[in-house]
Amino acid sequence: MHSPLEQFEIHRLIHLNLGGFDASFTNSSLFMLIVSVLVTIMLTAPMRRAGLVPSRWQSVAEMLYEFVASMLSDNAGKGSARYFPFVFTLFMFILGCNLMGLVPFTFTVTSHIIVTFAFAAIINIGVTVIGIAKHGPRWFKLFVPSGVPIPLLVILVPIEIISYLTRPMSLSVRLFANMMAGHTILKVFGGFAVMLGLFGVLPWLFIIAFTALEFLVAVLQAYVFAILTCIYLNDALHVNH
Amino acid sequence: MEPEAAKLIGAGLASIALIGAGVGIGIIFGNFLQGALRNPSAADGQFARALLGFALCEATGLFGLVMAFIILFAF
Numbered sequence: 001m002h003s004p005l006e007q008f009e010i011h012r013l014i015h016l017n018l019g020g021f022d023a024s025f026t027n028s029s030l031f032m033l034i035v036s037v038l039v040t041i042m043l044t045a046p047m048r049r050a051g052l053v054p055s056r057w058q059s060v061a062e063m064l065y066e067f068v069a070s071m072l073s074d075n076a077g078k079g080s081a082r083y084f085p086f087v088f089t090l091f092m093f094i095l096g097c098n099l100m101g102l103v104p105f106t107f108t109v110t111s112h113i114i115v116t117f118a119f120a121a122i123i124n125i126g127v128t129v130i131g132i133a134k135h136g137p138r139w140f141k142l143f144v145p146s147g148v149p150i151p152l153l154v155i156l157v158p159i160e161i162i163s164y165l166t167r168p169m170s171l172s173v174r175l176f177a178n179m180m181a182g183h184t185i186l187k188v189f190g191g192f193a194v195m196l197g198l199f200g201v202l203p204w205l206f207i208i209a210f211t212a213l214e215f216l217v218a219v220l221q222a223y224v225f226a227i228l229t230c231i232y233l234n235d236a237l238h239v240n241h
Numbered sequence: 242m243e244p245e246a247a248k249l250i251g252a253g254l255a256s257i258a259l260i261g262a263g264v265g266i267g268i269i270f271g272n273f274l275q276g277a278l279r280n281p282s283a284a285d286g287q288f289a290r291a292l293l294g295f296a297l298c299e300a301t302g303l304f305g306l307v308m309a310f311i312i313l314f315a316f
Contacts, residue, residue, distance in 0.1 A: 168301065
């Protein structure tokens with residue numbers, strides 16, 4: 001009997017040992033590579049013969065660009081345009097990984113907490129460094145909301161600091177839990193569909209409906225990750241709590 | 242009590258957190274629909290924000306589910 005969690009196992013495809021450090025090329029790395037190549041091709045190929053009246057794929061690339069650009073400028077304000085390449089790459093990679101996981105027999109890269117935590121940790125450290133580099137010691141005013149009496153500040157500042165430090169945790173676990181739970185449910189109902197024989201039609205119909213929901217969740221989680229990155233960037237660039 | 246039994250009971254208890262997710266999502270979309278029926282022309286502009294609220298609310302419920310999985314498989 002196979003477990004529904006077997007789909008998340010990492011298999012080494014090319015064994016590589018760098019001085020005691022296991023740097024093998026795994027199925028996770030393979031799908032990250034596939035997603036990167038596909039996203040790059042999808043965004044650059046239609047722009048080779050870019051016309052004023054866009055072709056279909058050029059339209060798609062332009063819509064994605066404009067979507068992320070407007071999201072960044074709406075949420076992070078002035079001075080945020082220099083971070084657009086990062087936010088756009090982040091959004092397209094997470095979107096690509098989430099959607100690739102819905103193709104049968106693929107591996108969902110973002111269903112591992114280490115991947116999403118790496119994203120969230122880099123974003124949090126980066127935003128902190130940007131904030132301190134830009135504002136210096138005034139950056140610590142982020143933890144001190146304005147218009148609060150002193151006795152309340154003694155309790156409020158530690159709470160604000162702890163809530164700032166848990167932001168990468170919540171950012172990473174949100175994406176990880178959505179991806180893992182969705183794929184686990186699909187596998188469990190797949191097991192039901194096989195076990196029930198003729199009545200397996202009912203779990204099969206549920207899987208069809210749930211896969212539609214998973215498409216929405218994949219796109220939505222990529223959007224939420226990107227927009228929260230823009231909001232955290234706003235906190236770093238404009239410290240006025 | 243055997244550890245296996247304790248794990249199963251713990252995972253079941255941790256999944257109760259999903260009640261909060263259900264209630265929260267219902268509140269978000271209920272209020273969105275209420276506002277949309279009063280001002281339909283402004284509804285489409287705010288739908289993105291409703292989806293953002295839905296994702297953030299779902300996240301807290303899924304934190305509970307992750308705790309259930311940790312209890313079930315990581316101990």
